[in-house]
Amino acid sequence: MSKARLVIMAVVVEKRPVAEVVAQYGVARSWVYELLARWRAEGEAAFEPRSRRPKSSPRATPGVTVELVLRLRKQLAEAGLDAGADTIGWHLRHHHATVVSRATIHRILTRAGAVTPAPGKRPRSSYLRFAAEQPNECWQSDFTHYRLADGRDVEVISWLDDHSRLALHVTAHRRITGQTVVTTFRETVARYGIPASTLTDNGMVYTTRLSGGKGGRNGLETELRKLNIVQKNSRPNHPTTCGKVERFQQTLKKWLRAQPAQPATIADLQTLLDQFVDEYNHRRPHRSLPHRCTPAAAYTARPKATPTGDRAGEVHHRVRADRVDHTGVVTLRVNGRLHHIGIGRTHARTHVILLIHDLQIRVVDAATGELLRELVLDPTRDYQPTGRPPGPAPKRSR
Incomplete structure (x- = not known):
């Protein structure tokens, strides 16, 4: 039984003096008289807990601002743009000369049912964020x-x-x-x-x-x-x-x-x-x-970053196994472009190994180790025509 009910029963039913009830229960005399007046007016409802919320709140967010927050939320969401509290606050500050804290905007949206609760969502503070220090740095x-x-x-x-x-x-x-x-x-x-x-x-x-x-x-x-x-x-x-x-x-x-x-x-x-x-x-x-x-x-807002390294000396090596096609050609992709390297019909369908050192290419018979072709690839040409075989140039007869 609540103390309010005990006080009322002691005064109304038992007919005890108010001073005696105040002394026994350790309550204020004014509260006892207020409780009695409420009981006579409301009956049993007088014993229900009362809200302590003030009748007025001078520091409450104005209704016009609340409506503006909700309107911005709707406009941004319908336009497919971010409509979070941070973004709404930015628009209020820059376009409406109104400053409202992020927490206040979030409370407005929550009370209006415009926020979908996500209790299982990982908090942003748990992520390790990395960002370049300058524009054009990455x-x-x-x-x-x-x-x-x-x-x-x-x-x-x-x-x-x-x-x-x-x-x-x-x-x-x-x-x-x-x-x-x-x-x-x-x-x-x-x-x-x-x-x-x-x-x-x-x-x-x-x-x-x-x-x-x-x-x-x-x-x-x-x-x-x-x-x-x-x-x-x-x-x-x-x-x-x-x-x-x-x-x-x-x-x-x-x-x-x-x-x-x-x-x-x-x-x-x-x-x-x-x-x-x-x-x-x-x-x-x-x-x-x-x-x-x-x-x-x-x-x-900041100076632009520029390349600082020197990659000119980097050399790209690779080894590739292939087979010369029926026309005496083997293909090789360089810088994203496919090139055809002539080996000669004599070596058609021969299994070969390509030893590539940037644009310097050696084509070796996979079975015998014989050097079939050595060239510096011309990246501007698709077909690399067959040149003279490797080794010293033959003597010209007179």
């Missing part, structure tokens, strides 16, 4: 698939600055090839300068280091070596190493899904990609950047 790249409105599958390649998260290049293609990677990289370099390093996954369009030595350097690897750019690749099955560009692609696809009409052609898709890049770089605050600034602001 560029990340990856490509992703996208299905057009007519059901055709296309691919979108992205180049992203690791320091500022600036979207340097985003284009759609029917299919991403090694040449596509080289072409987009050159276009990005022409606009933003030469980076100090690149970071990608182990896709064959980016590197051949997992090909078992069969492919040689591809086009991108050759381009990076020529410009003295350090090439970094993630370990297999570790996509979080390239997490920034992976996360960028998620943001891009979320924005595309929110558009009223899905693109039907690559040209339509490219128009949308250009709109997104402009929004992402210049008008969308990035929560991972200092002061929640835009990627464009972060990219221009």
Whole structure:
């Protein structure tokens, strides 16, 4: 039984003096009279617990601000953009001259049922974050698939600055090839300068280091070596190493899904990609950047990094087993391009070993060890014609 009920029973039923009840139960006389008045007015409801919440709260967030927070949440979500408390706070501060703390915005969203609880989600503080100190210190790249409105599958390649998260290049293609990677990289370099390093996954369009030595350097690897750019690749099955560009692609696809009409052609898709890049770089605050600034602001805030190493002395060795075809030719891929090396019909269907030292190539009979051909490959030509056999030149008769 509650103390309030005991007090009322002692005064009303037992007819005991108020002073005696106050002394016995150690309560204030004013509270006893207040309780009696409430009991006479409400009956049994007088014994229910009462809220201690004040009738007014001068420091409460104004209703106009609450409505603005909820409206921004709805607008950003419908546009396919980030609509978290940090982003809403940035828009309030920069576009509405209103400062509201992140915690207050989160409470407003939670009370309105606009936040989906995720108790099992790993907290952001548990991740080890790595970011380049300067713009152009490291560029990340990856490509992703996208299905057009007519059901055709296309691919979108992205180049992203690791320091500022600036979207340097985003284009759609029917299919991403090694040449596509080289072409987009050159276009990005022409606009933003030469980076100090690149970071990608182990896709064959980016590197051949997992090909078992069969492919040689591809086009991108050759381009990076020529410009003295350090090439970094993630370990297999570790996509979080390239997490920034992976996360960028998620943001891009979320924005595309929110558009009223899905693109039907690559040209339509490219128009949308250009709109997104402009929004992402210049008008969308990035929560991972200092002061929640835009990627464009972060990219221009510091001096740009440049290549510091010298890779000119790096030599690429590989050994490749093959067989001369029926026309007397063996093929070899160099810098992402397939070349045909003439050996001679005399050696058709002969099993050979190719000893490759950059562009210096020796073709040896796998069974006898005889040197069949030695040449310096001309990377500008597809077919490498048969020259004179190795050894001293024959004497010319008079």
